[in-house]
Structures are given as structure tokens and as C-alpha cells.
Amino acid sequence: MNQLVCTTCRSTYPLTEPIWRCACGGLLDLQFEAAIDRAALATRKPTLWRYREALPVRELVSLDQGYTPLLEIEVAGRSVWIKQDQLFSTGSYKDRGAAVLIGHVQALGVRQVVEDSSGNAGCAIACYCARAGIDCTVYVPASTSPAKVAQIEAYGATLCRVPGTRQDTADAVLAAAETTYYASHSWNPFFFHGTKTFAYEVVEQLGWRAPDTVVLPAGNGTLLLGAAIGFRELLAVGAIERLPRLVAVQAGRCAPLYRAFHGLPEAAPEPAPATTVAAGIAIPKPVRGPQILDAVRESGGTILAVSEQEIARALQTTHRQGFFIEPTSAATIAGVAQVVWDAAAGEVMVSVYTGHGLKAAGKH
Amino acid sequence: MNQLVCTTCRSTYPLTEPIWRCACGGLLDLQFEAAIDRAALATRKPTLWRYREALPVRELVSLDQGYTPLLEIEVAGRSVWIKQDQLFSTGSYKDRGAAVLIGHVQALGVRQVVEDSSGNAGCAIACYCARAGIDCTVYVPASTSPAKVAQIEAYGATLCRVPGTRQDTADAVLAAAETTYYASHSWNPFFFHGTKTFAYEVVEQLGWRAPDTVVLPAGNGTLLLGAAIGFRELLAVGAIERLPRLVAVQAGRCAPLYRAFHGLPEAAPEPAPATTVAAGIAIPKPVRGPQILDAVRESGGTILAVSEQEIARALQTTHRQGFFIEPTSAATIAGVAQVVWDAAAGEVMVSVYTGHGLKAAGKH
Numbered sequence: 001m002n003q004l005v006c007t008t009c010r011s012t013y014p015l016t017e018p019i020w021r022c023a024c025g026g027l028l029d030l031q032f033e034a035a036i037d038r039a040a041l042a043t044r045k046p047t048l049w050r051y052r053e054a055l056p057v058r059e060l061v062s063l064d065q066g067y068t069p070l071l072e073i074e075v076a077g078r079s080v081w082i083k084q085d086q087l088f089s090t091g092s093y094k095d096r097g098a099a100v101l102i103g104h105v106q107a108l109g110v111r112q113v114v115e116d117s118s119g120n121a122g123c124a125i126a127c128y129c130a131r132a133g134i135d136c137t138v139y140v141p142a143s144t145s146p147a148k149v150a151q152i153e154a155y156g157a158t159l160c161r162v163p164g165t166r167q168d169t170a171d172a173v174l175a176a177a178e179t180t181y182y183a184s185h186s187w188n189p190f191f192f193h194g195t196k197t198f199a200y201e202v203v204e205q206l207g208w209r210a211p212d213t214v215v216l217p218a219g220n221g222t223l224l225l226g227a228a229i230g231f232r233e234l235l236a237v238g239a240i241e242r243l244p245r246l247v248a249v250q251a252g253r254c255a256p257l258y259r260a261f262h263g264l265p266e267a268a269p270e271p272a273p274a275t276t277v278a279a280g281i282a283i284p285k286p287v288r289g290p291q292i293l294d295a296v297r298e299s300g301g302t303i304l305a306v307s308e309q310e311i312a313r314a315l316q317t318t319h320r321q322g323f324f325i326e327p328t329s330a331a332t333i334a335g336v337a338q339v340v341w342d343a344a345a346g347e348v349m350v351s352v353y354t355g356h357g358l359k360a361a362g363k364h
Numbered sequence: 365m366n367q368l369v370c371t372t373c374r375s376t377y378p379l380t381e382p383i384w385r386c387a388c389g390g391l392l393d394l395q396f397e398a399a400i401d402r403a404a405l406a407t408r409k410p411t412l413w414r415y416r417e418a419l420p421v422r423e424l425v426s427l428d429q430g431y432t433p434l435l436e437i438e439v440a441g442r443s444v445w446i447k448q449d450q451l452f453s454t455g456s457y458k459d460r461g462a463a464v465l466i467g468h469v470q471a472l473g474v475r476q477v478v479e480d481s482s483g484n485a486g487c488a489i490a491c492y493c494a495r496a497g498i499d500c501t502v503y504v505p506a507s508t509s510p511a512k513v514a515q516i517e518a519y520g521a522t523l524c525r526v527p528g529t530r531q532d533t534a535d536a537v538l539a540a541a542e543t544t545y546y547a548s549h550s551w552n553p554f555f556f557h558g559t560k561t562f563a564y565e566v567v568e569q570l571g572w573r574a575p576d577t578v579v580l581p582a583g584n585g586t587l588l589l590g591a592a593i594g595f596r597e598l599l600a601v602g603a604i605e606r607l608p609r610l611v612a613v614q615a616g617r618c619a620p621l622y623r624a625f626h627g628l629p630e631a632a633p634e635p636a637p638a639t640t641v642a643a644g645i646a647i648p649k650p651v652r653g654p655q656i657l658d659a660v661r662e663s664g665g666t667i668l669a670v671s672e673q674e675i676a677r678a679l680q681t682t683h684r685q686g687f688f689i690e691p692t693s694a695a696t697i698a699g700v701a702q703v704v705w706d707a708a709a710g711e712v713m714v715s716v717y718t719g720h721g722l723k724a725a726g727k728h
Binding site: 042046047063064065067069070071084086087088089090091127128129130131151154155156319320321322323324356357358359 | 406410411427428429431433434435448450451452453454455491492493494495515518519520683684685686687688720721722723
């Protein structure tokens with residue numbers, strides 16, 4: 001039975017309930033039986049909606065996007081399959097989640113949402129709300145790049161700049177979410193049932209087989225947890241025969257998941273938090289942290305931390321190969337460069353460009 | 365027989381000749397017999413290479429792109445099909461031309477090219493050269509937006525900033541092109557045999573029929589002339605039954621084609637040329653101007669001029685619909701808004717978002 005389930009107290013709610021967390025304050029997950037109609041795919045457009053039997057909405061807010069190219073690219077001397085998710089309309093993979101979540105919001109009849117985001121998720125929620133005619137307020141750290149803020153405002157969203165850290169922004173939006181529906185890319189389970197399309201596309205593009213290893217960024221785990229859901233569903237319906245190993249990448253300067261996974265002590269609180277160019281994954285307290293650790297462990301994977309130097313090197317190398325990505329995306333590729341040394345011959349590795357370089361270009 | 369033909373002296377050259385203009389100085393066109401394999405399309409990926417039988421190269425420099433979404437969007441109260449060409453890797457439709465031209469350059473064995481561009485074509489040539497490992501120098505006006513310049517440099521291209529007008533940049537690159545192959549988006553006919561894929565995709569996406577009207581920007585006419593070639597080829601192979609009417613849009617502040625088409629006197633030279641936010645189509649002396657006029661006339665179309673106010677209005681409206689495009693793209697949509705008033709009921713109109721909004725966001 002399809003329903004919302006609290007990860008803390010196990011309360012359940014029907015999907016039609018306009019809530020984003022449990023009455024107990026706990027995180028909600030979606031209990032959902034996905035299906036796939038492989039025969040129908042040949043006649044369907046290359047969009048997220050190809051996998052409609054696997055999506056918990058009757059309609060997407062759609063820009064006819066998805067099915068991003070999966071290209072074989074050399075990373076540190078080895079061939080890796082890279083999903084070009086920087087090519088989504090708002091410039092990042094977050095469109096996957098926003099298309100499903102805002103489709104759900106529209107079906108709920110909710111006319112107003114709040115969201116918080118260091119940039120990419122805010123852009124995606126603002127874009128799909130604009131498309132759906134839903135009123136949207138986006139909370140962002142005051143330090144967010146001018147290019148990203150311009151994009152959010154262009155879509156007609158109200159922008160609320162919060163001084164301080166990313167966490168201060170998260171706190172501010174939680175206060176607002178007491179009275180307004182929270183279209184959150186970290187709390188709201190429908191977002192993850194959009195990002196799971198990443199797994200469906202990869203498996204179809206590889207000819208209906210699972211990759212051996214998937215290297216993904218982890219800040220809030222929006223893509224990683226979505227991919228984990230997707231691969232599990234694909235296994236459940238028999239489209240693949242095993243789960244891939246999930247490797248999560250964090251920036252060394254903000255690596256709470258890396259530390260927890262490897263049993264390292266928490267980073268000492270600093271007067272001013274260390275900054276990383278991979279701002280999109282610099283999340284000190286990811287709300288789904290325990291789920292991320294579980295998903296990685298269950299898959300037999302690991303969590304890596306990459307240095308600023310490794311990110312800078314990966315960024316330049318990727319640009320010079322003809323792919324203009326943002327620095328946060330380069331952290332993931334730096335992680336791939338670590339992993340390839342241990343890769344077995346013939347191992348099928350998949351990773352992702354998460355965001356477009358133009359997102360960051362305005363900073364210079 | 366496939367060959368290069370001079371539009372001035374009618375000299376011919378084999379395709380393997382590493383030239384970009386005739387010995388007489390004339391513009392070269394490509395005499396090329398296109399084919400289409402509709403049966404094969406069902407099994408091919410949604411990329412430019414679907415139409416390989418229609419392309420004058422044995423291989424593309426490919427990022428697996430193309431087949432951009434064609435969405436039905438409301439413009440001035442009427443439904444119009446809009447190609448989402450802002451979703452190409454470099455952020456504009458210019459990738460279509462660069463993929464074919466640099467594929468040709470690679471086949472020629474040329475290892476070094478020059479290009480000039482107010483931004484988007486420079487980005488595309490730099491990107492595909494990076495992918496192909498070809499040395500690239502891009503000439504741009506010194507006034508080009510920081511975001512665009514950052515992108516060209518990220519791809520590893522050498523940037524040559526030319527003070528003065530767009531024409532000064534064109535003159536500077538012509539001098540350089542005396543000794544280096546000119547991968548020009550206005551001179552080089554192979555570029556137009558990449559942009560022609562626009563027409564192939566539109567016709568396939570509409571279910572193998574020609575639209576009635578196609579509204580496109582016209583600066584150098586890179587997309588318009590490519591589309592004209594594509595529709596003519598599709599007519600020749602019997603894939604469509606008639607040519608669509610081509611409507612070209614110029615910014616009123618730089619509208620030499622509009623003036624010529626309607627028999628207006630040339631704009632008086634001004635001490636400082638009027639600037640338009642639609643910088644990408646502000647070309648005072650388009651090298652293929654006569655061809656653009658011919659293509660529009662042959663199709664029974666027209667050339668429009670739009671004001672800065674109309675561009676600003678179209679830009680805001682489009683953003684608020686959830687599409688983040690650059691101001692040059694909005695000029696075209698402002699043209700669509702003019703045309704829809706005269707449209708017949710049931711008339712199938714197609715237009716395009718040419719460039720991503722993030723291209724311009726760095727300016728603010």
C-alpha cells in the first residue's frame with residue numbers, strides 16, 4: 001500500500017495528506033510500489049515521464065526533461081560513465097526532484113510553498129513552481145552567488161536572504177514551515193522519488209544492467225538517497241540483478257558523513273566554519289544523515305573526502321575535456337579519481353556532473 | 365556530387381579541401397545530398413547523430429546532445445511550440461553547428477582554429493575543440509560578459525579580447541584567418557549543416573510534418589540559414605510536403621536585415637552604435653545577409669524588428685513561465701508575440717529559446 005511512513009514513530013499517512021514531516025517531528029519516507037513498463041518505453045519520449053509507473057504522482061510538472069546523456073569519459077586514465085545532469089533546465093539534477101515534488105504539491109491543491117537552498121534546489125523549486133503557478137519563497141544564505149540568486153528571482157520567486165551559515169538558513173525555513181508547506185529537497189520524500197529517476201535512466205542506458213559502482217556527491221544526500229531508492233526498486237521489479245556499490249563523496253572541509261562512516265571524531269566547532277568551493281555539498285548537519293550512512297553500508301560502498309586541491313584539479317581537467325561544470329560537481333569527480341585506482345578490470349563505474357559551470361561563472 | 369561551391373564565382377572544391385572561403389574571397393556553400401533513414405530512428409539515441417545520413421561528416425565531435433525538448437508554450441495568449449535549445453551543453457543552440465564543424469575540422473587533420481564570437485559561438489567552438497583536442501583561439505569584443513569569457517577560458521581556449529565593436533572583432537579574426545583555419549559560425553558552411561538539425565528535430569517531433577511558421581532570430585542568421593537548409597532537404601527527400609514560412613527577428617536597434625527586407629534606408633552611422641540587450645543578434649554587417657533575405661523571401665516569410673521594451677517584456681514573461689533564457693533569446697519571443705496576432709486558427713508555429721539565462725546572469 002502506498003503511504004507516508006514516519007521513520008521515527010512508524011505512523012502512517014495517506015499520500016494525499018499535505019504534510020512534509022510527521023506529527024512527532026520525524027522524517028517521512030514513502031512506502032511505494034514502483035513498476036516499470038519496459039515494452040512501452042520504446043514509444044515514449046526521452047523524459048522523466050518515461051518511468052511514470054514508478055512515480056508517485058499522476059502528473060509531473062514537466063519541462064519534458066530527463067534522460068540526460070550518459071557519456072564515457074576518461075577520469076584519471078580510466079573510462080567512467082558520466083550522467084550529464086548539468087543539462088537540466090535550471091542547470092542541475094535538482095530538476096528531477098522538483099518535477100515530481102511540485103507535481104505532488106499541485107495535486108494536493110497547495111498554492112504556496114517555502115524552500116531553502118544554497119542555490120540549485122532553490123532554482124529548481126522556483127522554476128517548477130513558476131511553471132505550475134504556485135507561489136514560492138526561497139530561503140538562501142546571504143552569501144549565495146549573484147548568478148544563482150538572479151535565477152531564483154527571475155522565476156518570480158520571493159527571495160529571503162538569511163545571514164550566517166547554511167544551517168542558519170535551514171533554521172529560518174523551518175520556522176516558516178510551521179505555517180507554509182515545505183517543498184524541501186531534504187525533508188520531503190517526494191523529492192527523492194524524483195531524483196530516483198537517475199537510477200532508472202542509468203540502468204536503461206546501460207542496456208538494463210546495474211553498474212558495479214556509482215559515485216555520487218553527498219551533502220543532504222538528495223541524489224544519493226534517490227538513487228538508492230531507484231536501484232532498490234529496479235531490483236524489486238527484476239530489472240537488475242543486484243545493487244551497485246554506492247560511493248559518497250564529501251568535501252574534506254565539511255565532511256560529517258565521512259567522519260561518522262569511518263568512526264572519526266566530529267570536527268571541532270570553529271569560530272568561522274571552513275569554506276569549500278563545493279558549497280552545494282557543505283552541509284554540517286544533513287537531516288537524512290543516518291539514512292545516507294545506511295544506504296552506503298547496505299550497498300557495500302564507502303564515503304570519501306576530497307581536498308580543495310583535488311577539487312580544483314578535477315574542475316580544471318573536466319573543463320578542459322569540454323564539460324563546463326560547477327565546483328561542487330568537481331568534488332564528485334575528484335572522488336571518482338580516488339576510486340578508479342582500486343577499480344577492477346571491466347568494472348562498470350557511473351558518476352555524474354551535477355551542476356552547470358555557468359552557475360558559478362558569475363562569481364568571477 | 366557533394367562539394368563546396370563559391371557563391372560568388374561558382375568555383376567548386378572537394379569537401380576535403382581545408383578552406384573556409386573561396387580563393388576569390390567569396391562565401392562557400394555546401395552542395396550536399398542529404399538522406400534520412402526514418403526506420404533506423406526508432407533504435408537511435410536522441411542526439412544529433414540520429415540524422416547521420418543528412419550530415420556531411422563521417423563522425424561528430426559528440427557530447428550525445430540534441431533532440432532538445434519541443435514544448436507547447438503560451439506566447440501572448442496563443443500556444444506555440446518552442447525548441448529548448450538553451451539546454452545544449454554550452455548553453456546555446458550553437459552546439460549544433462560546432463559538433464558538425466569541429467567533426468569536419470578533425471577529419472581534415474587541422475590542429476588549430478580561430479573563431480570570433482560575441483559569446484555563444486565562441487563557447488561552443490571552444491567546447492568542441494576541447495573535446496577533440498584541437499587548439500582554439502577565440503576573438504571576442506572586450507565588452508563580452510564575464511560569465512561568457514570565463515566559460516571560453518575554462519575550456520582551455522586562448523582568448524583574444526578586441527576593443528571596439530563586434531565588427532572590429534570580425535576584422536581582427538579575418539586577419540588571423542589568413543594563416544589559421546577559421547572555424548567561423550558565419551563563414552564556414554559546415555556550421556550551417558549542423559544548425560540544420562534544428563529542422564530535422566522539429567519535423568520528427570511534430571510527427572513528420574512541417575510547421576506552418578517558424579520564428580527565428582537573425583543576426584548572422586546561423587540558425588535561420590541552417591533551418592532553411594534543413595527544411596529544403598526534408599522537402600527534397602519527401603519527409604515534408606512544403607516549406608514553412610520563415611520569420612526572422614532582429615533587435616530594432618541593430619536591424620540591417622529588417623531595413624533591407626522592407627526597403628528602408630540604411631541606418632545612419634552613429635558616433636557610438638546603439639546597444640541592445642539582444643547582443644547576440646546585433647550584427648551590423650552579416651556576411652550572409654543576402655542569403656538570409658533570399659531564404660526569408662523564398663519561404664514567403666518576413667523580417668521583424670522588436671523594441672527593447674518588447675524584449676524586456678518577453679524576457680520577464682518567459683522567466684515567469686519557468687524558462688530561464690538570455691535576453692537575446694527574448695528578442696525572438698518578442699517577435700513571436702508580434703506574429704501571433706496574424707496567425708490563422710490551427711496554424712502550427714515553432715520558435716526557439718536560443719540561449720540559457722545563466723549566460724547573462726553574471727552581468728547583474
